[in-house]
Amino acid sequence: MTTPDLLIVENLVKRYDGLLATDDLSLTVRQGELHAIIGPNGAGKTTLIKQLTGEIRSDAGRVIFAGQNLKRVSEPGRSHIGLARSFQITSLFQNFTVLENVCLAVQAHSGHSFRFWKKINNDTNLTEPALTILQHMGLEQRAHTVTSSLSHGEQRQLEIAVALATKPKLLLLDEPMAGMSKEDSETLIEHLLELKNRYTILLIEHDMDAVFSLADRISVLVYGRAIATGTPDEIRNNEDVRQAYLGEEA
DSSP states (O other), X not given: OOOOEEEEEEEEEEEETTEEEEXXXXXXXXXXXXXXXXXXXTSSHHHHHHHHHTSSOOSEEEEEETTEEOTTOOHHHHHHTTEEEEOSSOOOOTTSBHHHHHHHHHHHHHTOOOOOGGGGGGOHHHHHHHHHHHHHTTOGGGTTXXXXXXXXHHHHHHHHHHHHTTOOSEEEEEOTTTTOOHHHHHHHHHHHHHHTXXXXXXXXOSOHHHHHHHXXXXXXXXXXXXXXXXXXXXXHXXXXXXXXXXXXXX
């Protein structure tokens, strides 16, 4: 049985003063897979993520998500229907605890009005799902720790936890390993291996060890175009990809 496509990108274009950041780009992400996007700097990877989330408007093409054309759907609207993004640079409330950060995301997604943040810890409707998410990300022992005191790797884990609190249908991860030590990267890979059994994930990442460990399929972007899509073995052995990006030692 063919796995249905959760995300369909068709002929997407984004121009900046004549420069094509995405150039007639088409790809699909299947329900339940971890699909990685790789490519050299300037290939258009982050631009693509911004187009998917609605942060920037495309000049041409369309994005179909869960059967819905997103052309007229706002950035908050896309989040509400199940697109959740984790950023290259952490964007957390540094003076709040780990638990409070996730509780606020749970609260925001539920549509409840915000209450003074110190009361969040007393609301089991918020704390129980938040603690479950923290457990999935290995942060349950850090729940009452102020976020600013977390290590860089832990902050990246927390940012993914915040994204998970929105109950995403598709989790967009934009270089989650950026700036991490080898040990932190290995820890995050373990958590992502667990998450890929529960979520459909679109991963942009420069760490090739992580990509080839995690991905079900990989798309390679060069100058805004997808030059190849396939399994890790297919991509590793693709001559065009080796010449354009991976190099002869891939």
